[in-house]
Amino acid sequence: MHELAVAANLLDVVLKTARENGATTVVTARIRIGAGSCLNPDSLAFGFEALAAGTPASGCRLEIEHLPAPVTCPACGWEGERLDVAELVCPQCEGHPLRITGGRELTVDTITVE
Ligand SMILES: [Zn+2]
Numbered sequence: 001m002h003e004l005a006v007a008a009n010l011l012d013v014v015l016k017t018a019r020e021n022g023a024t025t026v027v028t029a030r031i032r033i034g035a036g037s038c039l040n041p042d043s044l045a046f047g048f049e050a051l052a053a054g055t056p057a058s059g060c061r062l063e064i065e066h067l068p069a070p071v072t073c074p075a076c077g078w079e080g081e082r083l084d085v086a087e088l089v090c091p092q093c094e095g096h097p098l099r100i101t102g103g104r105e106l107t108v109d110t111i112t113v114e
Contacts, residue, residue: 003040006106007047013108014057023113026057030110034103035085036069069103 014029033039045062052058068081073090078098082088088098 003043004047004051006039007044007051010044010048010106010108011051011055011057014052014060014111015055017108017111018056018113021113024056025114026060026111027114028061028063028112029057029108030063030065030112032065032067032105032107032109034067034069034105035083036100036103037106038085039106041066065109067103067105070101071098072101073098 010029010031014026018026033041033044041064045064048060048062052060066083068083069085070079071082071085071088072079073093073096075096076090076093078090078092080091080098082098082100085100085103088100090096090098
């Protein structure tokens with residue numbers, strides 16, 4: 001399960017940041033997910049919650065901000081952005097599937113600690 005591996009990485013970053021700030025409890029973690037990452041936010045949050053149990057991030061609230069992914073049409077060269085990458089049809093020449101050219105990042109924006 002891809003999300004579980006990502007959740008483990010995410011938890012590492014959050015815990016490391018908390019340690020560096022001398023925090024004992026992580027209250028919230030605000031993260032950004034690019035639409036091109038194809039991550040399921042629910043699975044990610046679930047995995048994070050399970051892995052965080054027993055750590056300073058236990059019970060931490062995950063706030064997920066979604067970023068649109070840049071897309072381009074290989075047929076006509078149209079470029080744009082899509083937040084939902086489930087249906088990618090070029091608005092200019094129609095029917096041609098758009099190519100996702102980025103938005104695969106997952107970054108920790110801010111964490112709130114106590
Ligand atoms: Zn097109």
